[in-house]
Amino acid sequence: MTRTTRTVALSLVLSASLALTACGGGGGFEEEPQASAPASASGPANLRMLIASSGDAETAAVKEATQKWATATGNTVEVTVAGDMAQELAQGFAGGNPPDLFYLDAARFADYAKNGSLFAYADQLPDNGDFYESLRTTFTYEDQQYCVPKDFSTLALQINTDAWEKAGLTDADVPTTWDELAGVAEKLTTDKQTGLGISTGIDRLGAFVVQNGGWWLNDDNSQATGQEQAVVDALSYVQDNVKAGSFKFASQLDSGWGGEAFGTGKAAMTIEGNWIKGAVKNDYPKLKYTVAELPAGAGGKGTLQFTQCWGIASDSEAQAQAVDLVTSLTTVEQQLAFADAFGVMPSRQAATAQYSEKYPEDAPFLAGGEYGRGPINAPGMEQVVADLNSKLENLSGADLPTVLKDYDTNANAALGK
Amino acid sequence: MSTTAAAERTPEVGSARRGPDRSGPRKRSGASQRQTGAGWGFITPALIILGLFLALPILMALWVSVSDWTGRGSPFSSRVGFVGLDNYSALVTEPGLSRQDFMISLRNTFYYVLGVVPLQTILALSLAVIVNQRFLKGRTFFRTAFYFPSVVSSVAISLVFLFLFTGTGAVNQALAWLGIDGPTWFSDPRGLVHLAGDGLGLWQIDAPPAALTGPSVLSLSPWEWIKGPSVALTAIMAQVIWTTAGTFMLMFIAALQDLPGEVEEAAMVDGANRWQRFRNVTIPHLRPTIVLVLTLGLIGTWQVFDQMYVMTQGGPAKTTLTPAYLSYQAAFRQQQWGEGAAMAFILFALIFALTSLQRFVLRDKDAAADKRAARAQRRANKKGALA
Numbered sequence: 001m002t003r004t005t006r007t008v009a010l011s012l013v014l015s016a017s018l019a020l021t022a023c024g025g026g027g028g029f030e031e032e033p034q035a036s037a038p039a040s041a042s043g044p045a046n047l048r049m050l051i052a053s054s055g056d057a058e059t060a061a062v063k064e065a066t067q068k069w070a071t072a073t074g075n076t077v078e079v080t081v082a083g084d085m086a087q088e089l090a091q092g093f094a095g096g097n098p099p100d101l102f103y104l105d106a107a108r109f110a111d112y113a114k115n116g117s118l119f120a121y122a123d124q125l126p127d128n129g130d131f132y133e134s135l136r137t138t139f140t141y142e143d144q145q146y147c148v149p150k151d152f153s154t155l156a157l158q159i160n161t162d163a164w165e166k167a168g169l170t171d172a173d174v175p176t177t178w179d180e181l182a183g184v185a186e187k188l189t190t191d192k193q194t195g196l197g198i199s200t201g202i203d204r205l206g207a208f209v210v211q212n213g214g215w216w217l218n219d220d221n222s223q224a225t226g227q228e229q230a231v232v233d234a235l236s237y238v239q240d241n242v243k244a245g246s247f248k249f250a251s252q253l254d255s256g257w258g259g260e261a262f263g264t265g266k267a268a269m270t271i272e273g274n275w276i277k278g279a280v281k282n283d284y285p286k287l288k289y290t291v292a293e294l295p296a297g298a299g300g301k302g303t304l305q306f307t308q309c310w311g312i313a314s315d316s317e318a319q320a321q322a323v324d325l326v327t328s329l330t331t332v333e334q335q336l337a338f339a340d341a342f343g344v345m346p347s348r349q350a351a352t353a354q355y356s357e358k359y360p361e362d363a364p365f366l367a368g369g370e371y372g373r374g375p376i377n378a379p380g381m382e383q384v385v386a387d388l389n390s391k392l393e394n395l396s397g398a399d400l401p402t403v404l405k406d407y408d409t410n411a412n413a414a415l416g417k
Numbered sequence: 418m419s420t421t422a423a424a425e426r427t428p429e430v431g432s433a434r435r436g437p438d439r440s441g442p443r444k445r446s447g448a449s450q451r452q453t454g455a456g457w458g459f460i461t462p463a464l465i466i467l468g469l470f471l472a473l474p475i476l477m478a479l480w481v482s483v484s485d486w487t488g489r490g491s492p493f494s495s496r497v498g499f500v501g502l503d504n505y506s507a508l509v510t511e512p513g514l515s516r517q518d519f520m521i522s523l524r525n526t527f528y529y530v531l532g533v534v535p536l537q538t539i540l541a542l543s544l545a546v547i548v549n550q551r552f553l554k555g556r557t558f559f560r561t562a563f564y565f566p567s568v569v570s571s572v573a574i575s576l577v578f579l580f581l582f583t584g585t586g587a588v589n590q591a592l593a594w595l596g597i598d599g600p601t602w603f604s605d606p607r608g609l610v611h612l613a614g615d616g617l618g619l620w621q622i623d624a625p626p627a628a629l630t631g632p633s634v635l636s637l638s639p640w641e642w643i644k645g646p647s648v649a650l651t652a653i654m655a656q657v658i659w660t661t662a663g664t665f666m667l668m669f670i671a672a673l674q675d676l677p678g679e680v681e682e683a684a685m686v687d688g689a690n691r692w693q694r695f696r697n698v699t700i701p702h703l704r705p706t707i708v709l710v711l712t713l714g715l716i717g718t719w720q721v722f723d724q725m726y727v728m729t730q731g732g733p734a735k736t737t738l739t740p741a742y743l744s745y746q747a748a749f750r751q752q753q754w755g756e757g758a759a760m761a762f763i764l765f766a767l768i769f770a771l772t773s774l775q776r777f778v779l780r781d782k783d784a785a786a787d788k789r790a791a792r793a794q795r796r797a798n799k800k801g802a803l804a
Contacts (some may be wrong), residue, residue, distance in 0.1 A: 007457045092750045096490045115487035207614045251604035251733065254584030315490075382751045383514055390735045394606065401702060410514045 004093070014282040015175050038119065045075045045318035050099040052085035054342060056273070061341035069328045075092050077322055087194060093117050096409030097316060100322045104147060104311035106138045110379040113141035118397040120146040121323045125343045130348050136294070138310050138374030147309035148330055153273035153346035154368025155272070157295070161288045163188055163268035175295045178211075178237060185246035188268040194318055195246040197267025199258045201389040203375070206304050213299020219410065221378040224411035225405040226388075232300065235392075235400050242396045249395070263287055273306060274365050278343050293364040305372040307347065345369070380414040476660040479530035482758035488748075490645045502756035508763065515747075515756055518634040519763075520728035522738045524637065526719060528646040529739070532654050541661040541710065542703075544694075545577065545669030560670070564663035575727040588652075602652040610645030653724045661717065665710045672706040673699070691701070708779050712772050719768045740764045 018153035041084055049066065053059045059081055064075040080099070082088045086108065092098035093112075104112065112118050122128050122145035129135070135149040159174070167187045176179040185195025198204045204215070208213060214230025217223065225231065247370040248267065255261040263284035270276075271294065280287050294303050310326045312319055328334065335346035345366060346355055356366055376385060387410060391403045477492060484499045486492045508519045548559050566574065582602040589599030607622065615622040620629075629640035646654065676699065683692045687756050700707075722741040725731060731738040733744065740760050748757030 004453065004457075007454075007461075088751075090488055093489045114753065115489050117489050127622045251601065254601050254604070380751075383518070383747070383753070386751075387514055387518070388736075390732065391735045393732070413513055 001275060004305065006333075015261055017125045017147045038121065038124075039317050041318035045320055045321040047075060047077045047101060048099040049077055049079045049319055050082050050085070050088060050102040051079060052103050052113075053081045056277070058342040064330055065334055065337070066325065069325050072328075073249055073321075073324065077325065080369030087310065093315075098313040098315055099324065100316040100318055101195045102199075102311045103150070103308045103314070105308050106306070107375045107382065107385075109139055109146070109311075110141055111382070113146050114379040117314060118313040119148045119316065119319050119322075120144050121312055121319070121326070122146060122148050124323055125327055127350075128349050129346075132347060132349060132369050134305060134369070134374055135307050135347050136373060138305070138307060138377055141377070141379075142210065147311050148326065149307045149347040150310050150330065150345050151335065151338060152305050152307035152369065153275060153345060154305050155204070155273050155294060156364040156368065156373045158262060158270050158276060159244075159290050159292060160262065160265070160268045161267075161290055163193060167268075174292045176293075177295050178297055181295045182241055182246065185241065185269065186244070186253065189246045193265060194248040194253065194261075194267045196241075196254050196269045196271070197248050197250060197255070197261035198271045200251060200393045200395075201212070202385065202392065203237060203306075204258070205235060205392060205395075206373075206375075207271060207302060208238055208297065209295055210295065210304065211297030211325045212237075213297070213301060216376055216407075217381075218376060218417075222415060224408040224415065226407040226411065227401075232388050232404060233399060235395070237406075239395050239398070239400065249393075262289075262311060272341055274345060274362070278357035291361060292408060293367055301371045303368040303372040305368065305374045328415055375381060378415055380417055381395050381411065384410045384414050419432065420559065432659055470733050474704050478758045478761060481754055482762055484755060486754050488754050498568070500755070504759040505763065507756060508759055512633075512636055512773050515753070518738065518747075519740070519760060520637050521641075521735050522740045522743045523767075524642060524644070525646070525650060525736060526721070528644075528720045529650060529654060529721065532646060532651075533657055533718050534711065536654075536656045537662050537665060537706045537714060538707070538710050540658060541665035542669050542707075543746070544662060545673055546699075547667070549670055549673045560667075560721045563666055566660045567663040571723040571726050574656065574660055578652065579728050584651045592776070600648050603649045603729055604733050605648035606732075606736045608644030608647050609651065610643050612648075613645070644736075647733070649729055649733055650737050653728065653737060657718070657721070658723065660679050661714075668706050668710060669703065673711070676702050683770065689783055709777060711775055711779070716768055717777060719764060 007074065049062075051059070051062055053062070063079050068077075070077045075127055081161050085105075089098070089104075089108075091101060093211075098117070102116075109118075113162055122136070124138070125148060128145070128148065132150055133154070135152055136145055139145055139149060157175070169184065169187065169340065173180075173186050174183060183297070188195040200211075204352070206216070209231050212230045212234040212286070214225065214228055214234060216226055216231070218225050238247060242249070248261075250257050251264040253261040255264065255266060258267070258270040259272050259274075259276045259279045260283075261267040262272070262276070262279055268282060275389050280289065298303070301376065312322045330348070332346070332348055332351045332354070334357075335348055335351050336346060339346055339351075339355060339359075345362065346352070349369075352366060352369070382406065389408070390408045392398060441532075458554075461625060481492050482504055483499060484492060485503075486497045486498050492495070507513065509516065509770040542719075544563050547553070548556055548563065553559070583589075584599075584601040584604075588602070588738050592599040611620075611622045611625075616659055620626055627638045630638045632638060634642065680698060680702075681694065684698045689697065720741050721739050722745070725737050726745070729737040729779045731742055741764065743758045744760040746757075747753045747760065
C-alpha cells in the first residue's frame with residue numbers, strides 16, 4: 001500500500017472505532033414495564049431531578065424540599081431546571097441516561113409509558129388512593145398507574161368586577177348555564193371589550209365538550225368520538241357566540257393568551273386556570289376580578305384538569321430511593337408548602353380541607369377536582385391534537401362536521417397503530 | 418501533432434511511452450514525501466472532527482429513518498428493527514396526517530423560497546452596487562450598517578420582529594399613517610394568493626369554489642396548494658430578507674471590485690448607457706457570484722428553522738410550518754423519530770436536486786462547449802497515440 005492509502009485507511013479505522021465506542025452499552029434493557037422490584041443503589045444515592053419551573057419561587061421550593069429529604073436520608077439530590085423540557089427529556093432517554101426523577105406532563109405521559117421509559121411505582125405508595133381519582137386515571141396506561149400526580153390546576157371563569165358592575169350585573173347574574181353565559185357575555189360586550197376572551201385550542205374548548213357530556217375519545221381510549229352529537233353541539237355553541245361577537249379568541253384580540261386579553265381589559269371574562277393568579281399579580285396588579293365555577297351544560301358541570309406527575313425513569317439505577325423521595329414530596333404538608341410557594345393545588349384529597357380554608361378564593365378551582373377531566377392520554381395523539389387545534393383556530397369559519405370527521409379519521413389511525 | 422499532444426498530457430514523456438507504471442509504489446523525492454505526510458497530518462484532526470460530528474450523525478440519522486426506534490436507548494441496540502422505507506412512504510405516498518403535515522410544510526417553504534431568494538439577491542446586488550460607487554461618502558459606514566443584521570443572533574432579531582409586528586406594534590402604526598389598517602401579523606393565516614384573488618374578484622376567500630376545495634392532491638386540496646405565503650409567513654420573510662441581504666452584499670462587493678475599470682470605460686466609450694453597461698458588462702461578470710448567492714440562498718431558505726422555533730412554532734394554522742421545524746416537532750414532541758429523520762433526508766434530496774438544476778440552468782455555456790471540445794480532442798489523441 002502506498003503511504004497515502006495507508007494514512008487514509010488509518011483515519012477510517014480511527015473513525016470507525018470511535019463509532020463503535022459510541023454504540024457500546026446499548027443492549028440489555030427490559031421491554032416490559034417494571035412492576036416489581038425497583039433498582040436500588042447501594043450506599044448513598046445521587047439522584048438527578050429534572051424540572052420545568054414556572055419561576056424562581058418554584059425552583060427554590062423544590063430544591064428546599066429535596067434538600068430536606070437528602071439530609072434526612074443521607075443521599076444527595078441534584079435539581080436541574082430544564083430550558084426546553086420535552087427536548088431535554090427526549091435527549092436523556094435517547095442517550096440512555098435520563099434523569100432519575102422528572103416532571104411529566106399528562107399530555108406527554110402516554111407516549112413515554114408506551115415506549116417503556118417509565119417505572120410504574122404508584123402501587124408502592126401506601127396511600128395512593130388518596131389522590132383524586134381523575135388524576136390517577138390520567139396517569140394510567142393499559143390498566144397500570146405509572147406515577148402519582150404532584151399537583152393540579154383546573155379551569156374556571158374569571159370575571160372583571162369593574163366591567164361587571166358597569167354593565168349593571170350583580171352576584172345573582174353569575175352564569176350557571178350556557179344560556180346565561182351567552183347572555184352575560186353579550187351584555188358585557190362593548191366596542192372596546194369583548195364579553196369572553198379565551199385562548200384557542202381544545203385545552204379551552206374541551207371544557208365545553210365535557211360540560212355537554214362528550215369527550216374526544218371513548219372511555220378505554222380505543223376509539224375516537226369526535227363526531228358524536230355532544231361534541232358537535234358544544235363546539236357549535238361556542239362557534240355561534242364567536243360569530244355573534246360576544247366570545248372571541250385571544251389571537252383576535254391581539255393577545256398571546258386569554259389571561260393577557262383579560263388583564264389588558266380587552267375581554268371582560270376569561271377561562272383560565274390557577275396560573276392566572278400569579279400572572280395577574282405580576283403583570284396586572286390593579287385588576288380586580290372574581291373567580292366562579294364554569295357554567296354547567298347538558299351533561300352537568302365540567303371543566304378541564306391540568307396536571308403533572310413525578311416520573312421515575314425505568315433506566316434509573318436508584319429507583320427505590322426515588323420512590324422514597326416521591327413519598328416525601330407528596331405528603332400533605334409538603335403539598336401545602338408547594339401550594340403556598342407557587343400557587344398550585346394539592347393533588348391529595350386529604351389536603352383539600354386545609355387548602356380551602358387557607359385559600360377560600362380558590363374554591364371554584366378546587367371544586368373542579370371533583371368533576372373535571374384530564375387531557376387526552378392516549379399514545380400517538382399529540383400530532384392529531386395539534387392538527388385539530390390548528391383547524392379550530394379560526395372557529396367562526398371552520399366547517400365543524402368536516403373538521404371533526406378529519407379528527408376522527410386521524411385519531412383512529414393513531415390509536416390503531 | 419500527436420507527440421506535442423502527448424507531451425502536453427504528461428510531463429514524463431518517457432513513462433508515457435512505456436504505458437502506466439504498475440511495478441510498485443512510485444518513487445518520489447524525500448521532500449515531497451514529507452510534504453504529503455505533513456499535509457495528511459494537518460488534515461487528520463479536521464477529518465476526525467468532521468467524521469465524528471458530521472458524517473457519523475448523518476449516517477446514524479439515516480439508520481433511524483429506516484428503523485422503528487422509539488427514542489429510548491441507542492438506535493443501534495438489538496431491540497430496534499429495520500422497517501425499510503415505511504417512514505418515507507408515510508410522508509409521501511400513504512394518505513394520512515403525516516403526509517398532510519409534510520405537504521403543508523413543503524408548500525409553505527416553496528412560497529417562502531420563491532419570495533425570499535429573488536428578493537434577497539436583488540436587494541444584495543442593489544446595495545452592493547450602491548455601496549461600491551467610488552464617489553459615495555461614508556462607504557464604510559454603509560457597508561457596516563447593511564452587514565450588521567447578519568452578525569446579530571437570529572434569535573434576538575426574531576424577538577425584536579415579534580414585537581415590531583404585533584397588532585399595535587411599530588409596523589402597524591407606520592401603516593396607520595398611510596391609512597392602512599394593518600393585520601395582526603402573526604395571528605393571520607390567510608394566504609396572499611387567496612387575498613389577491615379575493616381582492617380581484619376571482620373568488621371569495623370565505624366561500625371558496627367547490628372545484629378547488631373538493632379534490633385532494635397529495636392530502637391537500639388545490640385551494641390549499643395555491644394559498645401562497647400567509648400574512649404571518651410574509652412578516653418572517655421580510656425579516657429574513659433584511660437579515661441575510663448583508664452577507665450576500667459583501668460577496669457582490671468583492672466581485673464588483675474585481676471588475677477592471679478599463680472594461681467599464683471601454684463600454685462607456687462604445688456608447689453604452691448606465692443600464693446597458695450594468696446588464697451587459699457587470700451582470701455577466703458577476704455570474705459566478707450570482708450562482709453562489711442563489712445556491713446559498715436556496716440551501717438556507719429550504720432549511721429555515723430558527724424563526725419558526727422562536728416566533729410562531731409552526732402556526733397560525735400551520736402556515737409557517739417548514740420541513741426542518743416539522744422534523745424537530747415530529748421527533749422531539751410527537752416521538753416519531755423515524756419520520757423526523759426521513760423528513761430531513763427528503764429535504765436533503767430536494768435541496769440537492771434544486772441546486773443542481775440551478776447550476777445547470779446558469780452554467781457558462783461557452784466554457785462548457787470549450788471543455789467538451791477539449792475532451793473530444795484528448796480522446797482523439799489517445800486513439801492516435803495507441804494506434
